[in-house]
Amino acid sequence: MGFIYKFILCFHVSVLLMATTLRVCSGSVSIQLSDDVLGLIVFKSDLIDPASSLSSWNQDDNSPCSWKFIECNPVNGRVIQVSLDGLGLSGRLGKGLQKLQHLKVLSLSHNNISGEISPELGLLTSLGRLNLSHNSLSGLVPSFLENMSSIRFLDISENSLSGPLPDDLFQDCLSLRYLSVAGNSLQGPIPSSLARCSSLNTLNLSSNHFSGNPDFSTGIWSLKRLRTLDLSGNELSGSVPKGVSALYYLKELRLQGNRFSGPLPVDIGLCPHLYRVELSDNFLTGEVPSSMQRLHWLSYLDLSKNMLTGDFPLWIGSLNNLGYLDISGNALTGSLPPSIGDLKSLYYLSLSGNKLTGNIPPSIVYCTRLSVIRLRGNSFEGGIPNGLFDLGLEEVDFSQNGFMGSIPPASSKFFASIHTLDLSRNNLTGDIPVEMGLSSNLRYLNLSWNNLQSGMPPELGYFQNLMVLDLRSSGLVSSIPADICESGSLSILQLDGNSLTGSIPEEIGNCSSLYLLSLSHNNLSGPIPESISQLQKLKILKLESNELSGEIPQVLGTLQNLLAVNISHNKLTGRLPAGGIFPSLDASALEGNLGLCSPLLKGPCKMNVPKPLVLDPNAYDNQMKGHNPRDSSFSSSHHHMFLSVSAIIAISAAAFIVFGVMVICLLNISARKRLAFVEHALESMCSSSSKSGNLSAGKLVLFDSKSSPDYVSNPESLLNKASEIGQGVFGTVYKVPLGSQGRMAAIKKLVTSNIIQYPADFDREVRVLGKARHPNLLSLKGYYWTPQLQLLVSEYAPNGSLQTKLHERLPSAPALSWPNRFKIVLGTAKGLAHLHHSFRPPIIHYNLKPSNLLLDENFNAKISDFGLSRLLAKLDKHVISSRFQGALGYVAPELACQSLRINEKCDIYGFGVLILEIVTGRRPVEYGEDNVVILNDHVRALLEQGNVMDCVDPSMGDYPEDEVLPVLKLALVCTSQIPSSRPSMSEVVQILQFIKTPVPQRMEIF
Known part of the structure; x- marks a missing residue:
């Protein structure tokens, strides 16, 4: 087939050349117009166009100026712009474009074009804008820029390019204004010739593997027209020396995610136009430079995950445009200054993981736009300022500090906006505000490890969206409210280590979403409610160290998702449930129950069952009185009847045991056959869907394409060339060639056909994973979905x-x-x-x-x-x-x-x-x-x-x-x-x- 394809292509090009020659001889059309048509048709022949976006490109036309996505110079009729962004094209960058000698703009971004970047692009001497971003290009970056002195915009980001950048790539780059090679696998040092690009406004080398100590002093700092510098997500090391002040027009400085060490450049505050500074996740030391207080336009500052020391900057209030401040994960000391209340634009504040002390200044309530505040893991003390909970906060994390006093009252604005509230591991006292139940968006509430000494207000059950409720070791002294799961959305309920009394309410069965229920180390009494068997999603059940009594409901053995149980140190009696995880529980999960029956435990076994039938040994003699002892028939008859009763009991017991064993064996065989049947059914649906019509056309989504084909009629076409390369818990992995170039991809067929029934839910879950792009993560490229079959498409290793x-x-x-x-x-x-x-x-x-x-x-x-x-x-x-x-x-x-x-x-x-x-x-x-x-x-x-x-x-x-x-x-x-x-x-x-x-x-x- 490959030979036939090449033959047809060569014949196609030959016909075009012949047609061009005839037109030239006839003098009807100029040679230049035919060159543009020929070049574009040859370029199109190397592309795969699933949506027929290029159907207007007709080789019989005298001029391409009427074609879609083509722009011509109105004076000479030559092609000056080709823009094919987001058309779902694949294939490779073949020959033909070099014919477009007047081309100024070539933009092919957000497609799936693969192969190498052709060095012949360097022949387009008039090209001013080249955008090949968000494709699947691979191989090395050719030194084509040395022949493109007119290039102003170059974007080859988000591809799979590798190797070092050629050191002579920037020999003639005086016109270059924009350069981005982000999101590739490039490595080695940053070329020293980059310093020649004196007109650069934007330099983005992020998310690669560049290493070494960049030449800041005579290299990058010499690019005095820079407005954006992004070197983040590499392996660069060494110090960041002073000299950044030479970049007078610099607006964005992003160096996060490298190995930079030493102090921050002391002159960073002399870049008056800076509005975004990201230096997180490095090894920077020393204090925050005081010169930064001059950055009056600064709106985004991230210095987190370094080793900065010294006091928290007292001048922070002078940055009156600051909206995002993250200095978490350092070793800053001191206290927050009152001037923090001057940050009227502040919406995100994270100071977690430092050594800050003192009180939170009351002036913080003047930060009226504050949405997220994280102070976790410091040594703050005093009370939570009154009025702070009147703001429209969405996330509050004050955990692992020394806050005292009560939880302050909150406004309706707070209850309408808050979705995460963590006040755990402090010294808070008092009651849990009943108004908490008004929090319509609250999803995570953690008040554990405090000394509240209060009851659980029944209003806690009114949460509409609460998923996690953690009140461990918080001094609770009441009973568990019956309507704790009124909303039905709770997934985690942890009430361990309190002084809760009373019984576990039967209404606990309303917690239909619960997968962790932990009530250990309380004073709960009464039986374990049978309604827990309704919690079909439950995975972990912890009831140890209470006063629970009675038998464990046998129906708990029907909880098929239960993975861990601990019922030790109670007063439980009787048999364990026969099903689920209970037969395999360890002794440590059962000990301390003197009446519990298990071969793992020592001690008495108390069974609340009727006493068995006992045959009175004297009954025979009593019945013999008044009868002739010489009546052999009576004696024989009575003895025979006694043996029959014993035999019946023994035979019945044996038959019952044999019957039980047979039932279990049949169930196991049935389960295996059922699983095999499901797998076979999946395969059958894949192979016959297009014929039978039982399986509707599936949805194929490619994350890197704005207009990928939405539907394919036959899912078998995705796997008909596949070879299995592995199996795992989540499914089978296949190696699949994609496109005409045969570029390999990995396709995982998920193991079960009932993961998610609705495409919107599946799309939402998988797109979260698709956004996880990193050089050390297997990139998820897309997915194929039907209700019966789900495939994940990823890169091939x-x-x-x-x-x-x-x-x-x-x-x-x-x-x-x-x-x-x-x-x-x-x-x-x-x-x-x-x-x-x-x-x-x-x-x-x-x-x-x-x-x-x-x-x-x-x-x-x-x-x-x-x-x-x-x-x-x-x-x-x-x-x-x-x-x-x-x-x-x-x-x-x-x-x-x-x-x-x-x-x-x-x-x-x-x-x-x-x-x-x-x-x-x-x-x-x-x-x-x-x-x-x-x-x-x-x-x-x-x-x-x-x-x-x-x-x-x-x-x-x-x-x-x-x-x-x-x-x-x-x-x-x-x-x-x-x-x-x-x-x-x-x-x-x-x-x-x-x-x-x-x-x-x-x-x-x-």
Whole structure:
């Protein structure tokens, strides 16, 4: 077929050339007009146009000026502009465009064009604007700019370009005003020739792998016309020296997400037009420069996740246009100045994770536009200012401070706007305001670890949208209100560690959305209500350390989603439910119930059942009185009747047991057949949908295209060239060639047909994942949806998974070297940090393991399956069960038995296990003939003995001990049994980057 295609194309071009020659000979049309037609038709022949957007491009026309998306010069009739943005085109940049010698604008953005950038674009000497952004171009960046002295606008961002930028790329760039290569995989140093582009207004090199210490002093700082400088999301290092004041017109400075160290440039305040400064996620030290108080136009300041010290700037109030202020994750001291109330435009304030003290100044209530305020993890004290809760706040996080007094009253404006309120771990007292029930948009309420000493107002049940209610250890002394779940939206209810009395209300069954119910360590009494069996989404049930009595309702065994239960230290009696998770509970989840019946427990077993029939041994003698003992027939008859009763009882019991075993076996067989039938039905629907008409046309959405085809009639066409490359908990993965160039993509067919029934819900969930773009995340390109079939389309990683490199390697294949292993560890940490810290709420992977870690051609880590746990609540039971089995050794201990909630710390535990697996080459859990080796415990024991280097994988050859040892120690910190002892992923990235720093410069980490 390829040969036929090339033959037809060559014949097509030959006919065009012949037609051109005839027209020239006849003198009817000039050679220039024919060149434009010929060039555009040849260019079109290399493109795939699914929507027929270029149908007006007709080779028989004398001029292309009437064609759509084409603009000509009205004087000479030559093509000066080709704009094909967002048409869903694919294919490659072929030949033909070089014929358009008068072309000034070429814009092909937001398509799916692949292949390399043709160096022949350099022949378009009149080109002033070139936009190839948001495509799938790959390969190196050619040095085509050296022949394009007229180029003013160049955008090749959001592609898959790799390698370094040619150092001579900017030899002749005096006309260049706009340059963006963001969102690629470019690496190496920033070319020194960039300093020649003296007319640059915008320079965007963000989200690549550029490294080294940029030449600020004589390079970037010399571009005096710069208005926007974006170097974020790279691996740049070194200091940021003074000299930025030379950029007088600079408006945006973005250096976040690098390895810059040292102090902030002291002259940064001498750039009078700056309105956006982002320097977060670096290693910057020292104080915030006082010169910044001169930045009167500054509206966005982000210095978070650095190592800044010194007092909080007292001059902050002079930045009267400031709307966004984030200095969280540093080591600032001092208190907030009263001048903070002068920030009339402030809508976002985050100072979490510092060492700030003192009271919140009352003047903060003058920040009337304030929407988000985060002060978590400081040492603030005093009361919460009156009037603060009269503002239209949407998020308040004052947790882990020393606030005292009562929760202040709030206005109707506050209750109408607030959606997140966290006042946990303070010293608050008093009542919970009953007005809380008026909060129509509140989704998260955490008042835990305070000393409220109040009751639970029944109004708490009136929340319309509340999903999380956390009142642990807050001094509650009342009973649980019967209407606690009046709204039905509550997902997490945590009331542990209080003095709650009374019984668990039967109305708890109205909490239809609940998946975590934790009432432990209270004084609750009475039976466990049967209505809990109505909570079909419930995954975790914690009732330990109460006074609950009676038998456990047998219907609780029907809760198919229940994963963890703890009913220890109560007064429960009788049998455990026969179904669900109850037969597999550990003794620690049952102990302390003296009347509970289980082979795991010692002590009496109290059964509230009728007494069994007891045959009186004297009954026979009593009945014999008055009868002739010599009557053998009577004696024989009576004895025979006694044996018959015993036999009937024994036979009935045996038959009942056999019948039960048969029923269980039949149910298991039926379940297996049912799962097989569902899988077969999916395959059948895929292959016959277009014939039978039972399956409606599916929706195909490509995120990078503004006008992708919405519907395809046959889903089989997406998989008919596919080859299976793996299976996981969420589905089967196929390798699929897309487009005429055969560029590979990965398509995951989700395992269940009932994940989400409505396309809008599926689209919303998957688009969140599609926005998670990072060099160390497997990019999600789109999806295909029908009610019966869902496919996820993502990029293809040619080097396979880490699982194959570590555990399924052929003897002839080389083992992973230490540099590659460290690259994988660091890349994985960066990808997870992006998921945890760049999204609100954070995206939790929750299934981290080597098979979900893919590798590109340069052994860069690509995390896959991230965020699919967002669909976990929609998956079938067998998927959830397989999920936990597949992650053996990676599940954090708090999830395996008594989880409070799933959070980032669960991923960090799994990441620590992953490090150990990468360094040692061993699996997390290994079974020997007579023992089981837990990798985490094994390495920890070797470290305590001083022999930890004995566990390093010998197959990787030479390695620097001064890097491997701290990496192993970091892994053990990440796998701490106590979640709060584990570092955040941003801290992990910083530690790994320090470890890779040359020894003389390395800071002491451990």
